[in-house]
Every structure is written in structure tokens, then in C-alpha cells.
Amino acid sequence: MGKWRGWDKLVERSPWHQWLKSHFPSPYQVYAFTLRFRDPELERGFSRSFELNPLLLGRLALFVGALAYALFGLMEDVWIGSQQPFLWWLRFGVGIPIIALAFGLTFLPGIRRYTDWILAIVIQLIGLSLIAMIFTTQAADTRPYESVFYLLGLVLLLIFNFVGFRMRVWVAALSGSVVIANFVLVGLFWGYEEPYFTSMGSMYLLTAMVPLLFGTTISEFFARKHFVDSLNLEHQARTDVLTGLANRRAFMERLQQEYARYQRYGTPFAVALLDADYFKQVNDRYGHDAGDAALKALGRIMSEHCRETDLLGRLGGEEFGLLMSQTEGRCARQACERLRAGVAEQRFHLPDGKEIAMTISLGMSVVRRDDGGIDAVLKRADTAMYAAKSSGRNRVRMD
Numbered sequence: 001m002g003k004w005r006g007w008d009k010l011v012e013r014s015p016w017h018q019w020l021k022s023h024f025p026s027p028y029q030v031y032a033f034t035l036r037f038r039d040p041e042l043e044r045g046f047s048r049s050f051e052l053n054p055l056l057l058g059r060l061a062l063f064v065g066a067l068a069y070a071l072f073g074l075m076e077d078v079w080i081g082s083q084q085p086f087l088w089w090l091r092f093g094v095g096i097p098i099i100a101l102a103f104g105l106t107f108l109p110g111i112r113r114y115t116d117w118i119l120a121i122v123i124q125l126i127g128l129s130l131i132a133m134i135f136t137t138q139a140a141d142t143r144p145y146e147s148v149f150y151l152l153g154l155v156l157l158l159i160f161n162f163v164g165f166r167m168r169v170w171v172a173a174l175s176g177s178v179v180i181a182n183f184v185l186v187g188l189f190w191g192y193e194e195p196y197f198t199s200m201g202s203m204y205l206l207t208a209m210v211p212l213l214f215g216t217t218i219s220e221f222f223a224r225k226h227f228v229d230s231l232n233l234e235h236q237a238r239t240d241v242l243t244g245l246a247n248r249r250a251f252m253e254r255l256q257q258e259y260a261r262y263q264r265y266g267t268p269f270a271v272a273l274l275d276a277d278y279f280k281q282v283n284d285r286y287g288h289d290a291g292d293a294a295l296k297a298l299g300r301i302m303s304e305h306c307r308e309t310d311l312l313g314r315l316g317g318e319e320f321g322l323l324m325s326q327t328e329g330r331c332a333r334q335a336c337e338r339l340r341a342g343v344a345e346q347r348f349h350l351p352d353g354k355e356i357a358m359t360i361s362l363g364m365s366v367v368r369r370d371d372g373g374i375d376a377v378l379k380r381a382d383t384a385m386y387a388a389k390s391s392g393r394n395r396v397r398m399d
């Protein structure tokens with residue numbers, strides 16, 4: 001996007017961008033012009049969130065489009081009896097093979113990211129064939145209304161372009177505009193001398209494009225908004241409100257996944273249960289709000305002492321859990337010691353300015369072959385944690 005920086009700046013100052021920004025707060029920013037998420041990972045997640053595979057949708061639209069295109073041709077040739085073999089050739093010799101070729105291309109590996117462009121090119125070629133039909137029937141002057149029907153064909157093509165394939169909005173807008181521009185250009189050079197047909201025709205096409213563009217933009221906007229809202233809700237459902245750490249549900253899910261991985265690949269893991277020592281005294285002495293602030297600070301300090309691959313969660317009250325992936329024995333114990341020492345060395349600032357010291361007791365266990373599930377691992381960690389408490393607190397015990 002580097003070369004578009006000037007353009008981006010211009011768009012960013014527009015009221016449209018400001019409005020979008022208020023609906024897609026960071027980190028879900030979208031490009032104002034193309035309505036795409038700035039984060040490629042998010043964009044991929046959004047595409048995946050559609051149950052309908054875009055390739056499948058593209059194939060379906062190509063098939064239906066080809067069927068309609070062929071049926072119109074058959075009706076004209078067989079039933080009405082076209083007087084122009086050139087049109088028949090254009091439809092069945094060029095149009096249908098192009099659609100069939102595009103259909104075949106959608107089966108090539110790695111083509112998925114180019115689907116929009118393949119479909120846009122098909123739209124252009126079919127558009128050109130319809131434009132050729134419009135102006136050759138005009139030139140032949142056989143039936144005065146014939147070219148109007150082909151003009152209606154262009155309107156149908158615009159409908160396919162915007163709503164048939166779920167193309168990216170800006171690609172559809174570009175492709176639709178080129179279809180109209182081609183119609184105007186060909187009309188100016190090969191149409192009736194009098195500009196009535198070309199100007200009225202382009203007015204109809206432009207007017208058809210406005211609601212199509214507007215409608216697809218709105219539906220794209222709401223689809224993205226809905227996606228972002230569902231991500232936010234999912235995040236909230238898995239996050240502890242006070243500390244911002246993973247909540248019990250998220251922690252247990254990760255633990256379950258880790259256990260499944262252990263069963264399948266044998267990658268070990270360790271779990272520690274961490275409990276604040278004499279926390280009741282903090283509440284009793286300084287009040288519940290101060291206790292909350294202390295818990296929040298405890299969560300922050302502990303996460304600073306964890307590895308990125310570890311998961312720290314608040315399991316409830318003043319109890320936390322630490323899941324250490326691909327870790328066992330001595331390494332896990334060292335990690336727990338580091339955490340214990342890190343908390344013990346820290347001074348906690350309460351909202352009223354007072355400073356207190358806090359300590360934690362940790363009980364740790366490493367997964368074993370004979371564990372029937374995560375309950376057994378957790379139970380050992382719990383027993384170890386109570387052993388740490390009863391042997392004086394501010395220490396690590398392993399079971």
C-alpha cells in the first residue's frame with residue numbers, strides 16, 4: 001500500500017473514513033476505499049467465516065450465467081429465428097466457451113485468490129459480446145426493438161457482476177464501470193448517428209449500478225461489522241474482566257487441547273495452580289476495591305514473568321492457573337520459581353497510595369502416561385498447592 005500513501009491520507013481525512021473508524025475500532029481497522037481489514041490475518045479469518053466457499057459460489061454463478069446466456073440464444077435462434085448468424089457465432093462460439101474456460105480455471109490449484117479477477121474478465125468479455133450484439137442489430141436494422149433487449153442483457157450482467165459472485169466490492173465497481181464505459185465508447189463510434197439510444201442506454205445502466213453498488217457496499221459493511229462483533233463477544237466470553245487474563249473456560253479449553261496433543265504426539269506439558277497468600281487480610285485491611293487492584297496488579301506482574309507460549313489464566317477468586325507447553329520437570333519448576341520470586345520481590349501499589357508486599361504459593365504437576373485426562377493433572381497440582389500452603393506459603397511444590 002506504500003505507493004498509495006497520498007491517496008490513503010486523502011481518504012483518511014474524509015468523513016466516510018471517520019465514520020468507518022468509529023464502527024471498526026482498532027485493531028479491526030478497514031481500508032475505507034476497499035472495505036478490507038488492514039490486518040491480513042483478520043481478512044483471512046473473515047473470508048473463512050463465510051460458510052460458502054467463494055470458488056463454489058463463482059462456479060455456481062458461472063454455470064447459471066452460462067445457462068441463461070445459452071437459453072436466450074436458443075430462444076432467439078430456434079423459436080424466433082435469428083436473422084444474424086454472426087450473433088449465433090458470437091454467443092455459442094465465443095461467449096459460452098469463455099465461460100466454460102473460466103469454469104475450468106476455477107479448478108486449478110492456488111487459483112482461489114484470483115477468483116475475483118477471472119470473474120471480472122468473464123464479465124468484461126460477455127459485456128463486449130452483448131455490446132457487439134446491441135450495435136450489430138442496430139446496424140442491420142432488422143427489428144427496431146432487438147437492441148433494447150440486448151441492453152437489458154447488459155443490466156442482467158451488472159446484476160450478476162454485483163450480487164452473483166460475492167466479488168470484492170471495489171472489483172465489482174471497477175468491472176461494472178468498465179462495462180458501461182465500453183457501451184458508451186462503442187455507442188459513440190458505431191451506434192446510431194443520433195445519440196438518443198447511447199445516452200438513454202448509459203443512463204439506464206448507470207442508474208442500475210447505483211443501487212447495486214450501494215446495496216453490496218452496505219451488505220459488505222454489515223457482514224464485516226457482524227464478524228468484528230462476534231470476535232469481540234468471543235473474546236469477552238474467554239477473558240476475565242478484572243485482570244484481562246484468560247478466564248476459567250478459556251484456560252480449561254487450552255488445557256484440554258494440550259492434553260489431546262500430548263496423547264497424539266507425546267509432547268509433555270506442566271500445569272501450576274497459583275494462589276495468593278493471606279489475601280483475605282488485604283481485603284479486610286484495605287477494602288475490597290484495594291483487593292481488586294492488588295489482584296489486577298498480581299495478574300499483570302505474573303504475566304510479565306511468563307513465557308509467551310505459556311497460558312496464564314484466572315480460575316476464580318485469588319486462584320490462577322499456569323499452563324506450560326512442551327515443558328516438564330526441572331524447566332517447569334524453574335519457571336514456577338521465577339514467577340514466585342518475581343511476585344515476592346514486587347511492591348504492590350494500592351489506589352490510596354499504600355504499598356504492600358504479596359506472595360503466592362504454587363502447586364505444579366507434569367502430565368503422565370497413566371493420567372486418564374486433565375482432571376488427574378489438575379488434582380495433583382491442587383494437592384501440591386495445598387502442600388505449598390501448609391509448609392509455610394511463598395513456595396513451589398510439585399506432585
Ligand SMILES: Nc1nc2c(ncn2[C@@H]2O[C@H](COP(=O)(O)OP(=O)(O)OP(=O)(O)O)[C@@H](O)[C@H]2O)c(=O)[nH]1
Pocket residue numbers: 242275276277278279280281283287288289290291292295316317318389393
Ligand atoms: N477483592 C477481591 N477479593 C477476592 C476476589 N475473589 C476472592 N477474593 C477474596 O480472596 C480471599 C481468599 O481468602 P482465603 O481463601 O481464606 O485465603 P487467603 O486469605 O488467601 O489465605 P491462604 O490462601 O490460606 O493463604 C477471600 O477473602 C475472598 O473474598 C476478588 O475478585 N476480589
